[in-house]
Structures are given as C-alpha cells and as structure tokens.
Amino acid sequence: MTGTAFESRLEAALEELAASISPRSSVGDVLRPLAAPIGAGPRSRRRLIVAAALVIIVGAVAFVMFRANPGGVETVPPVGVQDEAGFPFTEPSTGQGALASFAGDLAIWMDPTAADADRSTIEAELATIELVASWQYYDRDEVYAEFVELFADTPEMLAVVTADVLPARLDLTVVEGTSRDLVDELASRFVGRPGVRDVIVRLDYGQ
C-alpha cells in the first residue's frame, strides 16, 4: 500500500473517531459548576465558581453565551488563569481549607458597596424563614482569603484581584427535603434587594 493511501485511511479513521463524540459546550456541564456552591466540587470547579462571581461582581464581562440556556443559569463564562508554566489543568481538591467543607444550597453575593444595614436586613429576614436551616456570612476578608487559597498557584490572578473588589457572601443551607421550586422561590426573593448583587442556587439541587 502506498503512503498516501494509508494516510487517507488514517484521515478517514480519525474523522470517524472524532465524529463519534458530541462535544458539550459551556451551557450545560461547563456552566454547571458555576451554580454549585463553593466547596461542592473539585478545586478547579471551586475556582470557576469564585471566578464567575468575580465576573459578575467586577463587571468585567457580561456576555451572552451561544445557544439556549436551559438551566436558566446566569450565562457568564468563568474566569481563571493559567499558571506561568503554561497550564490550566488543576487536580481535584482534597477538600482542604477553611471553606472547603461547606456545601450550601444557595449563595447570596453582596455588592462590594453593600452597607452593613443591607446585610442585617437580609439576615433578619432569613431568621424568619422556616425552610432556611442555617446560613453563614463570609465577610470580604474571608472571601478574599478563600480566593487566595483557591488561586494560590496562580500569581497573575492574585496580582490583579485585590481584596477591595471582592464582595461578601451569605451561604444558605435549606431544610433537608425542600423542593427545588421552593429553593428557586427563596432565591428570587432576594434578587434585586439593596446590597445584593446576585443569588446563585446550586444547579443540581433537588436532582
């Protein structure tokens, strides 16, 4: 057989193999981690969650990603950085770190400019909502510490993101067995409140 004929067969085989998969774009699986709470997944995903929040908060980019958005998730792509040696692959987390063990059901991201009173109002209200089992407030220093931990191997990111751009966050856990609909309803209750930038529900909640 000539080299050319063999190469043609090779090309056909590679084409066949490549066509056997249907790449999933961001909207489904890739965006999924963005809606998961901090600590729910491997480190790379936790980085994406924090970074996605950065995009929302810093307002760096707010783009609409291709295609439909079946999950109704905020269509903001993640931001992260490669390390200097080149490359962005990160190992799954071993779950170390102050916030790693927390797995809340929804997160209320505050505005960087939110007043103390805004937080107090929200917390007072949370205390009256039966389906909220618990919540934890992370102030801006804590969120920044978490950010530093997650991006410890990415000095470029640490160099450009300073504590003053990161907002505080409330992580909520709902009573076990609460339906997805009720959790969504709970989330929507806080959207648009003074001092609230965004509310994110864990996408796989209730599944």
Add this chain to the structure above:
Amino acid sequence: MNRPEFGAEFSAFYGREHAEQVRRAFLLVGSQGVAEELVHDAFVGVLTRWAEIAEPGAYLNRSVVHACRRHSRRRAVVDVGGHRDVRLSEIAVESPEEAVAVGQLLLSLPFRQRASIVLRFYAHMTEAEIADGLGCRPGTIGPAIHRGLKKLRKEIT
C-alpha cells in the same frame, strides 16, 4: 477595546473553536470527559489574557496540546462532572473496525508522535503550526510523524 466588543469577540471565538478543540483533545487523551475539562480550562486561560494575546487561535492550540500532554504524563484522575464518559478505547459499537484500531493504537504512541499525527491528519495543520502547538522545533515534526505512521502501518494492514 471596550467590554461589549470583548464579550462578543470572545463568544464568537468560542463558538468557532470549541467543538473542534474538544474532538482534537479527545483523540489525544482518549476520553471525552477529560477532553472537555482540558479544553474548558484552556478557554479560561485565553479569556483572562484576551487583551494581550495577539493570536488567540494559536494560543488556544498550544494550551490544549500542552494540557493534553500534561494529562498524558500524569494520568491524573479527573472529575468529568458525573456524566457518562466516552472513551476512545470503548467506542467500538458504531465505528468501523479500522477506526477503533487506529484509536487504540494512537493511545499507545508516545505523546509527540500521537499529537503530530492528530494535528497533521485530523486538524490538517502544517508542520510549523504543529511545532508551535507542541512547543518544539519544526524539524522534529516530520520524523515524529514518520515514526508514528510506521508503527500504525505495522499494526494496520
């Protein structure tokens, strides 16, 4: 560049490149789930350096190839998000026998040979482009392709 332009440009770039990069990475690492993770991370890298990258396509190629090489070296365990993974070594059902054999043989080649072959015969890149993607001298690509082809030809008759 203002922000809306940046967003639109990046979105268009993603739309153009994403699926092909995943397919390419799939041929290099043998798992769709891993390929998607690696490509995703490479896009994240491009996104954060969008303003400073002159040729995002070339940068993305390098990032993806490098990530695949790292993965191949480390054989790291990667969380593929809970969905069913598709593996090159297990897709026998619909594909012709020869394609399956090629896929399995590819994974047995050293990374540089495998990548050179995939980039040449699947992505139809020039030797200079392949060398750029692999971060090596262009002169080394021809011999790598030659050696890889020789092994494949030996097994597939």
